[in-house]
Amino acid sequence: xxKLRCLLFPLLVAPALLHAQxxxxxxxxxxxxxxxxxxxxxxxxxxxxxxxxxxxEYLAATVPKGxxxxxxxxxxxxxxxxxxxxxxxxxxxxxxxxxxxTRLLLTIGQRFDRLERPxxxxxxxxxxATGRGAEILAGPRAAQAPSASNIRAxxxxxxxxxxxDTLRNDPKNVLVSAYSVTAGSEPQTRAERMDIETxxxxxxxxxxxxxxxxxxxxxxxxxxxxxxxxxxxxITYYRPDDAADWQQxxxxxxxxxxxxxxxxSSDNTTAYFSVSHRSGPGAIEAFDVxxxxxxxxxxxxxxxxxxIIRDLRDGSPIGVRYxxxxxxxxxxxxAHPSAxxxxxxxxxxxxxxxxxxxxxxxxRLQLVVVSSDRNPGDYYLYDNVAKTxxxxxxxxxxxxxxxxxxxxxxxxxxxDGATLRGFLTxxxxxxxxxLPLIVHPHGGPFNIQDVWRYExxxxxxxxxxxxxxxxxxxxxxxxxxxxxxxxxxxWGRRMQDxxxxxxxxxxxxxxxDPSRICMVGSSYxxxxxxxxxxxxPDLYRCVVGNIGVYDLEMWRRNSDVGETRSGRTYxxxxxxxxxxxxxxxVKQASAIRVPVFLAAGGLDERTPKAHTEAMARAxxxxxxxxxxxxxxxxxxxxxxxxxxxxxxxxxxxFLAKHLAQxx
Numbered sequence: 001x002x003k004l005r006c007l008l009f010p011l012l013v014a015p016a017l018l019h020a021q022x023x024x025x026x027x028x029x030x031x032x033x034x035x036x037x038x039x040x041x042x043x044x045x046x047x048x049x050x051x052x053x054x055x056x057e058y059l060a061a062t063v064p065k066g067x068x069x070x071x072x073x074x075x076x077x078x079x080x081x082x083x084x085x086x087x088x089x090x091x092x093x094x095x096x097x098x099x100x101x102t103r104l105l106l107t108i109g110q111r112f113d114r115l116e117r118p119x120x121x122x123x124x125x126x127x128x129a130t131g132r133g134a135e136i137l138a139g140p141r142a143a144q145a146p147s148a149s150n151i152r153a154x155x156x157x158x159x160x161x162x163x164x165d166t167l168r169n170d171p172k173n174v175l176v177s178a179y180s181v182t183a184g185s186e187p188q189t190r191a192e193r194m195d196i197e198t199x200x201x202x203x204x205x206x207x208x209x210x211x212x213x214x215x216x217x218x219x220x221x222x223x224x225x226x227x228x229x230x231x232x233x234x235i236t237y238y239r240p241d242d243a244a245d246w247q248q249x250x251x252x253x254x255x256x257x258x259x260x261x262x263x264x265s266s267d268n269t270t271a272y273f274s275v276s277h278r279s280g281p282g283a284i285e286a287f288d289v290x291x292x293x294x295x296x297x298x299x300x301x302x303x304x305x306x307x308i309i310r311d312l313r314d315g316s317p318i319g320v321r322y323x324x325x326x327x328x329x330x331x332x333x334x335a336h337p338s339a340x341x342x343x344x345x346x347x348x349x350x351x352x353x354x355x356x357x358x359x360x361x362x363x364r365l366q367l368v369v370v371s372s373d374r375n376p377g378d379y380y381l382y383d384n385v386a387k388t389x390x391x392x393x394x395x396x397x398x399x400x401x402x403x404x405x406x407x408x409x410x411x412x413x414x415x416d417g418a419t420l421r422g423f424l425t426x427x428x429x430x431x432x433x434x435l436p437l438i439v440h441p442h443g444g445p446f447n448i449q450d451v452w453r454y455e456x457x458x459x460x461x462x463x464x465x466x467x468x469x470x471x472x473x474x475x476x477x478x479x480x481x482x483x484x485x486x487x488x489x490x491w492g493r494r495m496q497d498x499x500x501x502x503x504x505x506x507x508x509x510x511x512x513d514p515s516r517i518c519m520v521g522s523s524y525x526x527x528x529x530x531x532x533x534x535x536x537p538d539l540y541r542c543v544v545g546n547i548g549v550y551d552l553e554m555w556r557r558n559s560d561v562g563e564t565r566s567g568r569t570y571x572x573x574x575x576x577x578x579x580x581x582x583x584x585x586v587k588q589a590s591a592i593r594v595p596v597f598l599a600a601g602g603l604d605e606r607t608p609k610a611h612t613e614a615m616a617r618a619x620x621x622x623x624x625x626x627x628x629x630x631x632x633x634x635x636x637x638x639x640x641x642x643x644x645x646x647x648x649x650x651x652x653x654f655l656a657k658h659l660a661q662x663x
Contacts, residue, residue, distance in 0.1 A: 032464065034652045036463075037460045037464060037652065038460070038649050039645075040399065040456065040459070040463075041456045041457065041644070041648055042641050042645045043396075043398065044064040046063070046393070046394070046396065046397065047061040047064075047393075047395055048062045048063070048064060048395075049061065050367065050393075051096070051098065051357060051367065052076070052357075052359065052360060053129060054100070054360055055360060056364075057077075057129075058075060058102070058129045059073070059076050060073050061073075061074070062093050062096065065086070067639045067640065068086065068087070068088075068089070068090065068091055069092035069118075070084065070086040071084070071085040071093040071096055071104070071127065072085075073104070073127070073129045082129060082130060082131050083129055083132075089110070090110065090118075091108055091110055092118040093106050093108055094107055094109040094118055095107045098358075099126075099166050099174050099196045100171045100196060101171075102129040102130055103126060103127075103196050103197075104127045104128070104129065105125070105137075105163055105166070105174060105196060106124075106125050106127065107120060107121075107123065107125070107162065108120075108123060108125065120162065122139050122140060122159075122160025122161055123136060123139025123141060123142070124162070124163055124194070126196060126199075136199075137194065137196070138199055138201065139160065140159075142199070143158075159178040159179060159180050160179055160180075160181070161176050161177070161178045161194075162176060162177050162178075163175075164176055164213075164214050164215075164216065165220070167220045169218065169219070172196060173194060173196065173220075175192070175204075175222070176191075176194050176201065177189050177190065177191055177192070177213065177214055178190050178201070187210060187211055188206070188207065188210060188212075189206075189207040189210075189212040189213075189227070190203050190206050190207070191203070191204050191225075204222055205225070207225040207227055207237075208225060208248075209226075209229070209235045210227050211227045212226060213225070213226050213227070215261045215264075217271075218264055218266065218268055218316075219268065221242050222239075222242065223238060223240070223241075223261075223271070226260055230569070231253065232569050232570060232573075233253035234250075234258045234259075235251050235252065236249050236250040236258075236260070236261065238271075240289065256278045257275060257277060257278065258276040259274075259285075260273060261273055262274050262284075262317050263308070263317040265316055270286050270287065270288060270289065272284060272286055272297075273285045273287055273294070274305050274308070275296075276481045277480065277481070277482075278482065279480070280301070280480045280482065281299065281300055281303055281480040282299070282305055283298060283305070284297055284298040284299070284320060285297065298320055298332070300324075300330070302322075302324050302421075303322040303323060303478055303479060304322075304477070304478050304479060304480060305320040305322070306320065306321050306322050306323035306327075309329060309331075309342075311336075312338070312358065312359035312366060313363050318331060318332050318336050319336075323449065323451040324409075324421055324478060324479065325421065325452065326452055327451075341382070341384065344387075345368060345382065345389070349370050351372055352370045352371060352375065353370070353371050354369075355368065355369040355370075356368055357369050357379075363384055364383060364385050365381060366381070366384055367379060367381060367382075367392075368380045368382045368389070371454060372401065372454065373404070373406060373425075373452055373453060373454055373455075374401040374402075374405070374454065375399070376394075376395050376396045376399055376454045376456075377394070377395045377396075377454075379393050379394075399454075403428060404428065404454075404459055404462075405425050405426060405428045405458075405463075406426065406428070407424075407425045407458070408423060408424050408425070409423055410422055410423060410424050412501060412502045413501075413505075414497065418486075418498075420471055420473065420502060421471075421472050422450055422470045422471035422472050423452060423469075423470045424467065424468070424469055424470075424506070424511065425458050425462050426467050427465050428462070430465070432467065433510050433511065434510065434512070434513040435466070435511060436467070436512075436517070436518075436659040437467045437468075437469060437503070437506055437511065437512035437517045437518075438466045438468045438469070438517075438518055439469050439499060439502070439503050439517065439518070439520070439529075439532070439540075440457075440458065440525070441470075441499055442470065442476070443521070443523030444524050445476070445495065446475050446477070446487060447476070447477035447484055448476060448477055449477045449478035450471070450472055450476070451478075458470070461520075464652055464655070467506070467512065469502060469503070469506055469512075471498060471502040473495050473498035473499055474486040474490065474498055475488070475490065475495050488573055488574045489574065489575065489576035491531075491552060491575060492535070492583025492584075493583065495528070496528060496531050499532060500535065500539065503517060503519075503536075503540075504539075514539075515541065516541055516659045517539065517540050517541055518540060518541055518542040518544065518659055519533070519543050519544070520543075520544040520546075521544070521546070522546040522547050523546075523547055523548065523606070523636070524548075524549070526547060526550075526607075527548050527549050527550060527585065529543040529544055529548075530543055530545050530585035530592065530596070530615065531583065531585055533592040533593075534591045537591055537592070537593050537594070540594055542654070542655070542658040543594060543595075543596055544654065544655075545596070545599075545615070546651075547599070547601060547607050547636055548607055548615070549611050550586040550611045550612070550614065550615040551586045551611055551614060552575060552580040552584045553580045553581065553584065555575075556571055556575055558608070561606075585615060586615050587618075589618035589619050589621070590622040592619060592622070592624060593624065595654070595658050596626035596627070597626060597651065598612050598626045598627070598628050598629075599612070599628075599631070599651075600613075600630050601631050601633075601634035601635045601636060602631060603632070603633065603635045605635065606636040609630055612628070627650070627654060629646070631647070
């Protein structure tokens with residue numbers, strides 16, 4: 001515990017950290033050395049998330065600690081650490097909630113080599129804010145507990161358990177979902193009420209569909225279940241009370257639309273759905289539980305509902321934040337008190353996104369996150385009665401927002417007339433003319449979206465004098481199901497054309513120096529970078545592929561995605577099986593004439609290092625040997641600081657070599 005206190009305590013008391021505008025000024029980023037730029041990316045944030053307790057007495061925070069993420073609880077009055085949750089290995093606290101005034105429930109994730117982010121383990125742990133020892137209440141490892149722990153022994157460890165609802169009106173219980181894995185079948189989910197002290201559970205609902213998620217009303221009654229069939233069609237069921245039978249209200253395979261319940265109004269008379277459309281963005285609908293009448297209340301002409309805004313008192317949905325450009329909120333009721341408070345704080349922090357994170361039960365003290373494209377996030381305590389805002393702490397005190405580069409929304413017309421949206425980041429203080437350009441495609445690729453926020457890699461690149469172009473090519477999320485579907489089986493084809501068209505747009509606008517453009521990507525972005533050099537051999541000066549897939553036929557046959565029936569359906573629908581060699585960079589290496597830098601994790605199961613090694617061999621055989629590095633102990637993404645430092649140093653050195661003026 002003292003070790004963690006040393007990590008957190010200075011951050012909570014140092015005056016220089018308490019306000020974004022109080023951070024020390026720095027020099028323009030274009031003059032930042034490679035070493036300094038890399039250290040900014042490698043250095044871990046002080047914390048990832050923070051929440052205030054129902055009484056306001058405590059703060060709980062997730063804190064990165066090497067290859068783990070721990071949870072610490074601090075007394076708000078004196079910032080003393082009162083409790084700590086930490087597990088061995090590459091284990092991360094991925095989520096936590098206050099289940100009572102002093103009791104926290106948390107879930108963990110394990111870093112697996114196939115995934116860039118930790119994967120949930122299906123376990124629920126408890127931690128008391130006053131320092132009582134951590135306990136596992138449910139999940140696979142509960143059965144491994146010492147016999148002396150009757151709490152742990154009550155669970156046979158046969159189920160994967162996930163927190164659904166903290167049941168604000170029930171201080172002794174929470175709602176969880178649980179399922180057991182049976183070979184050859186899809187998970188059948190149960191909703192269970194769990195005692196937060198003993199871990200005892202009792203079933204309150206059984207899902208009528210596989211892989212289901214539940215939604216309860218404010219009385220704790222499970223009213224909705226949404227899951228998937230073997231063809232990955234979503235199916236939504238409703239029941240008016242816990243004694244009624246389930247009624248199917250939507251089947252994607254029949255309607256071509258998804259209906260996802262997101263919450264109830266405070267009086268439980270209305271449920272709200274996030275609904276997709278066959279064409280164009282999705283909408284928010286209100287469902288009258290008495291009449292089953294549905295009516296559309298919000299639909300944006302451009303963007304899907306991004307983030308649901310909730311009333312901090314009871315979790316009721318009250319608005320939607322759209323993410324297509326600069327974040328903006330549409331309210332169900334613009335006169336709602338939370339809407340007024342939001343507008344007031346947005347006026348106090350112009351150019352920032354304001355997010356209400358948590359609040360005390362009486363609603364007086366509210367924890368607010370203020371962030372932007374140049375600021376990773378500062379936390380403030382908002383007094384809803386006195387209408388005052390007090391600075392609390394910064395997640396990354398070494399980042400000076402005043403010297404970061406601005407991320408500006410852009411729109412690009414593709415060759416077939418489709419509208420593409422994305423962002424352009426120009427080095428601070430630079431004239432956006434004839435700049436060296438980094439085209440930076442996101443991974444995924446499907447249903448992933450580049451959004452306006454602080455991105456350390458983008459800022460690192462901008463600090464070296466590069467403009468950075470991010471494009472939501474077709475297949476990306478956030479712009480309707482039809483836009484996602486437009487990318488199906490378009491690897492190396494229309495998806496690639498979108499990146500090409502955006503690159504040519506930057507040239508036509510005079511932003512990019514056409515002789516100094518490089519594409520840099522990871523995962524799918526690595527594939528797109530190499531295919532960019534195949535399809536447009538004269539457009540890019542160099543390309544970088546990190547943890548990439550380069551042989552689609554090999555990936556289709558051997559990927560971990562194909563280990564399940566739903567995964568195989570996904571591959572067939574979105575990757576396909578026809579003429580994959582024509583859109584596999586490893587089969588087209590002779591067309592790549594520019595310098596290439598390849599990197600991979602030796603333990604990566606999502607995009608195995610065999611792809612990178614095969615790509616390197618093919619390039620070498622074609623007379624264009626790449627720069628190559630394999631990190632033996634890493635998976636789909638690099639965790640160890642020394643490996644992250646090495647990769648980013650190699651990357652910036654490679655770019656400096658090939659994008660130098662006059663090269």
